[in-house]
């Protein structure tokens with residue numbers, strides 16, 4: 296049985312066959328529209344994606360909760376969004392509401408963060424790993440005190456060394472509390488994370504960026520991370536200026552879209568506002584997307 300079910304209070308949930316995936320909102324932010332669309336001229340992208348008076352566009356931070364009905368010792372979160380640790384200036388620049396992030400969203404769904412056994416992040420930029428930690432009683436602590444945190448070793452080493460072109464997108468305050476509980480699990484390339492969930496390296500946005508493949512009995516769903524942040528980034532040349540290796544990202548994107556199209560897989564788009572989960576079909580020499588969000 297596949298396909299989403301939805302009620303007024305529950306977020307979209309997908310039954311992949313022996314495994315369910317629930318979309319959880321890890322917050323939202325605004326980034327410069329020009330930077331989000333790299334080489335693409337504004338008259339093109341702004342036709343379908345309006346910018347505000349500061350040229351920023353609204354982005355979601357989509358996270359996934361993965362559960363296996365009948366299996367109580369495995370409950371996984373993919374991506375943690377921007378988290379709560381922002382001063383007034385950053386809140387203004389990024390239009391971040393520090394009260395709206397993954398932890399309160401999970402509590403709203405009656406999911407205890409202490410029940411999460413595994414967290415996977417696509418890469419360690421602030422809007423993906425910021426929700427790994429928060430401040431409680433004046434002290435920075437892990438949001439998921441009992442979870443292993445899975446990331447590619449390449450990404451982890453680059454993050455800790457500050458390898459990149461953006462200043463301060465890797466934030467130690469999201470990392471050191473995880474060091475303290477020795478929860479990092481570093482992956483070397485293609486690897487199984489837990490039974491039914493695999494890491495698929497998709498370098499380009501960063502060189503250690505990976506996508507996460509969730510295989511159900513009936514269908515697979517892939518969390519693509521910043522490989523393709525919104526449905527507006529489908530086209531080959533639609534890279535972000537933030538991508539460290541744009542040609543590599545384009546190759547990773549084409550390969551993943553082809554893989555999904557070949558098996559009717561679902562793709563989760565990390566920053567997409569309207570259709571966060573899509574299916575992929577071939578079209579001419581590229582692909583087209585169809586919303587799959589419980590319309």
Ligand SMILES: [Zn+2]
Pocket residue numbers: 420422423521566
């Ligand atoms: Zn991002």
